[in-house]
Amino acid sequence: MHPPDKPAFDAETAQEPSGGSRSEVAWWIWALAGALFFTYTVLSLRIHERMLSNSFDLGIFEQAIRSYADGHLPVSEVKGPDFPILGDHFSPVLVLVAPLYALWSSPKVLLVTQALLIAASVMPLALWARRSLGSLAAVVIGICYGLSWGIASAVGFDFHEVAFAVPLLAFSLTALANNRFRAAACWALPLLLVKEDLGLTVIAIGVIIALRGDRRLGIITAASGVAGALLAMLVVLPAFSPTGSYAYTFWLDSPGGGGGLGDLLHKSTIGLITPQTKVTTLLLVLAPTLFLAMRSPLMWIALPTLLWRFASSNASHWGTSYHYSLVLMPIVFAAFIDALVRRRSSRSSLRRCLAGCAAITFLLLPQSPFWQLVQPATWRTDPRIAVAHKLMDRIPDGATVQASNKLVPQLTGRTSVSLHGWPTSRPRPEWIMVDGTVPQHERWPLNPLQERMALDEARSHGYSLVANEDGYVLLQRRS
Structure with missing residues (x-):
């Protein structure tokens, strides 16, 4: 068996490689x-x-x-x-x-x-x-x-x-x-x-x-x-x-x-x-x-x-x-x-x-x-994305936030954001933002019913509705 670091042949010429420069x-x-x-x-x-x-x-x-x-x-x-x-x-x-x-x-x-x-x-x-x-x-x-x-x-x-x-x-x-x-x-x-x-x-x-x-x-x-x-x-x-x-x-x-x-x-x-x-x-x-x-x-x-x-x-x-x-x-x-x-x-x-x-x-x-x-869909821009960014822009830098799974990476660079509905998320953040249009099989960690109940509970415990647009819900904690 030839040493593994020595080439057996050159596939293009069927000859021993000349060892040309890299x-x-x-x-x-x-x-x-x-x-x-x-x-x-x-x-x-x-x-x-x-x-x-x-x-x-x-x-x-x-x-x-x-x-x-x-x-x-x-x-x-x-x-x-x-x-x-x-x-x-x-x-x-x-x-x-x-x-x-x-x-x-x-x-x-x-x-x-x-x-x-x-x-x-x-x-x-x-x-x-x-x-x-x-x-x-x-x-x-x-x-x-x-x-x-x-x-x-x-x-x-x-x-x-x-x-x-x-x-x-x-x-x-x-x-x-x-x-x-x-x-x-x-x-x-x-x-x-x-x-x-x-x-x-x-x-x-x-x-x-x-x-x-x-x-x-x-x-x-x-x-x-x-x-x-x-x-x-x-x-x-x-x-x-x-x-x-x-x-x-x-x-x-x-x-x-x-x-x-x-x-x-x-x-x-x-x-x-x-x-x-x-x-x-x-x-x-x-x-x-x-x-x-x-x-x-x-x-x-x-x-x-x-x-x-x-x-x-x-x-x-x-x-x-x-x-x-x-x-x-x-x-x-x-x-x-x-x-x-x-x-x-x-x-x-x-x-x-x-x-x-x-x-x-x-x-x-x-x-x-x-x-x-x-795929054509990859290059199409959903109009809802602009709506989401418009609403996220209302959240000030440095604020504490709970957000839906897909919204979190859009906010990590300038806020203290955690996942809405996750058991260990920071309680009572200043802002809550969720996307209510996510298909049920993609909902995580809350299913649609649990998410609605969580938003209702938040509103009953000091949060006010700031916006509800194109399926995005933005809540702010009242002082």
Whole structure:
């Protein structure tokens, strides 16, 4: 077997690559990353402009980053009055967004940052594919990775801290596959600052480093992952948490805590009886690579994320929605490249593999959020949006507010806003604003009847009606 860092052939010439300079291909790899950045940015900004972003999670993350920009530890009113975010998830990496937010105080800063981070992860994978498999492979793999369903699901759903993990993983796994172990470790260790569960991923990377030849560095890396994860989950998070404990122990409790052994056994049994969602997710993770990714030891690095998700009692972790598969995409595509390099296949065989990867990626594309970009509805502006902003403009900066889910991210930049109807929202805010036209199946956390009752109760306890226009209701607390 040839060393994994040596190219087997050039797919375009069927000859050993000449080892040309990187500058020969850098321009189109930059262009590919730039085109994907533009795609991600346009989609996420358009979703926000259409008022389709959410309190959970764009509102939460903007409040956390706004706190950093204001010079204090992150809190989120959406989670609860002055709720310390470092007691929920350990993501100090968010402080890196604060300088940008200080220049432009808008949730759009978060969305653009996320787009940039994900687009940047294409470059190491495409460069590795070009160097080892040829330019055709680099183009196809770069596009298929950039448009993969896991990335699309994340871009189409607000902002999340794990966006920082994507380029770190892409650079780390590229270095690891090419036996640059020190670089692999250096790119992996910052994952400990992205989210507490990524310490398990660092452990996996350390184990692979040790098995591939640098035992000492691998053990140090894995030990750092263990120490980082335990420190975050057993010390830092409980210290900041209002409950004094880590709310997601073993990722087996629903957000907000609760659970326990009985709940764990009950929900785990349900998960075993109805595994279809988990099986579908696993198949979709591997399908774009024609399951060839399983031939690479790099796929072991995906195991910690898959295990905690499938062991979780929160059913939203099992499926393909939201952002939960984002960190899997650089792993599975790095494993795909590694598997293709190891196969030493003929040019025609490689092209069949690439064609299959492209076919599955584009077959799934109409089901992904990226498809919104070619839908006319995406580019139409609902007149109600102008009405909503007109009414929100009546709320002064710095006011305390309770608002409907989709309204929260429109107010987080200049008010102290929480979610209307959420149990831990700040009581008796100065303003309440709700959207009464949200379809019943999208109403959250209150159903229509509960929302009407809550508004009636507010009016009977000192709130006056300021406006009722196009389904938007704005109340103000009387002094």
